[in-house]
Amino acid sequence: MNAYLDNSATTPVSAEAILAMQQALQETWGNPSSRHALGLSAEEMLESARAAIAEKLAAQPEEITFTSGGTEANNLAVLGGAAAMRRRGNRVVITAVEHASVYESAEHLSKLGYDVVRLPVDQYGRISEDDLQRAITPGTILVSVMAVNNETGTCQPVDVVKRIIHANRAPALFHVDAVQAFGKLPVRPAEIDADLLTVSGHKIHGPKGVGALYIRKGVTVLPRVFGGSQEGKIRSGTEPLPAIAGFGAAADNLPDLQTAFTHVSALRDHLVQGLQSLGDVVVNSPPDALPHIVSFSVPGQKSEPMLNFLSQRGVYISSGSACSKGKPSRVLKAMNLAPRVLAGALRVSFTHTSTMDEADKLLWMLGEAMRTLIGQ
């Protein structure tokens, strides 16, 4: 039995999503913009997927713009949001632990002359309200804070951001990268007063290559992709209906969040207890992190040999985040971890279908690895 515990990298595609995609490929293959009957049925399928995503976000369907994934949605929010607000100020506030698709977009803005502030984090990877207070000035046009960090599971105080924006008389748009939170926590942009919010298909058992940006009604974002005016002119290009239909079906078939949360919390508690009994293991995730993500380190053991050892035995986890392919993690560095801890960082990520057996297999093989591998 293999143990796939890398669900923050990607999740297995659900049967419902595969079915929906197959239908879109075989039957509903028309262009949603075509005026004939085939186009119409494709458009209906597109709109029902949009409605499914909107429903999960307690939003209106017209507030959902499909993109090619979380990365493009984050790029659109940061670059398109800042461009739309260009005349209102020059400051963009993000955190030091944002996903690369936000962080690098902000780097690009800073090259264009924007004043980009990257909020520092504490040892658990969390920003402070005081720093937010100080950073958000009346000239701030965009604030982007992730809901849940993809490497540690740390939850950011996204519920206080908009209040601070208002109190400091900033015109800022508030963007939330909710890729890791969506499908695991209730994500309702209206409740936290977010203007923009990113979700992704393949982290919720949908296909890769599709995501969405929630754009609150009345908020303007300038497009970054130009063409045939699809997606309300915000994101041109013929809609990839198979991927979008799969995304919609995956959203429709999300489990009951409360039940799933309880189940994953039990897995996390079991894993953390097991890790502690293995001896020299440091848990980097805070105790109140999203239980789906557990970052830990075996000091003195580099992560790559660990991953190779586990992979040979059918246990699939990751080091840092999968996007960084072996480079030391910027997120964990921002948390000021010791070099030995940093070099040995591993990430386990659960989904609602993960089992105790998988967690046990991981613990067993980790123990084997620590006994077998010779550390530094």
Next chain:
Amino acid sequence: MHEVILIKYGELTLKGLNRRSFEERLVKNLKRRLAPLGSFHYTYAQSTLTVAPVGGVSLGGAGTIDNGNVPEAKPVRAAQGDERLPADVVRRVGMVFGIAAYCRALCLPKSMDALLDGAGAFLAHDLLAARTFKCEAKRADKTFPLDSPQISAQLGERLLKQFPHLRVDVHNPEVTVTAEVRDRYIFVHGKQIPGAGGLPAGSSGRVLLLISGGIDSPVAGWMMARRGVNVVGVHFASPPYTGPRAEKKVHTLMGKVAEYTGGSYLHTVQLTRVQEAIKQNCPEELGTVLTRRMMMRVAERIAFAERAEALVTGENLGQVASQTLPALASTDSVCTLPVFRPLIGMDKQEIVAIARRIDTFDTSVLPYEDCCTVFTPKHPRTRPNAEIIAKVEEALDIEALVNACVANEVGTVIV
């Protein structure tokens, strides 16, 4: 009217009595590299090797080299209505060792009109980018009605009409247009392109390259290959400390070197047991030099089996702890074959420049653990003492460790 490639040999023209065998080797290599792209005629005359696509002109004559093992003429893949050779043909010629320089030439019927009408369009790419040019003519066939200065003058005049932005500069032109009047055709060509240089692959025997996956070792392999040797590789992997991606990376790198040599072979050795034994039984600060010594022992065994006559490494004096003079002496002392280190006196920037030229750099910098980065001691000994090393190695069953490495070695053909 179609394009041919004119090739100038490199330093093999300096050879004496065995020059002929070097030339034959070069033509054989060239044929093997171009065969998958179509059928070509190879003609040697006036110290130039001409490569012409079959179905174009037959250059015939005394210099024609037997087309050898090409059973059936395959048409050269060129865009329709285009007399130009496909870019792949030109690229491959640029990667064959033994060629000092080559140029793309247009082969024209032997008349002044054909030359004047054909030259401009063929050379447009070079001439549009230049500001100054001159024309030169070489009249091998003295029966041609015009003499060399007349040919150059008429050609220059026509080109100036076609490219009014150009100026003639006979002393320092950006482009020299050369018209060569031969026995049966006129060749016209522009810039010479530098070739890969060196000696034809396979003319100097066979060596075994220790290839890690870093920047240096592929460059070292390429430099030796350029001296005419066949380069076979040995890679030390250390699973699970190193992963499958690191091995894939080395295969890619070996493939880049093989593009120049026309094929190679890679031995992959698992060094895990050796590294663990050293880590557990020997002082940490000697780990690096002890590991290098074990690698050399294993490599030499493989070299003997491969009939390779030397070992090659990418070591570079003073770069890391295992690359000090005493450390290099210590690694050399375990083997009898000569150990070549073509990068020994180079600066990193020079090595990187070659790595970029041979297109290995971007692969080399991919961040995967390799067997040299696992178990790196914090403070490796830079001046290992031979007596101490000998003493320390008593803790290792060297013979058994080397045998196990050689027995479990896996070979892959690299094309």
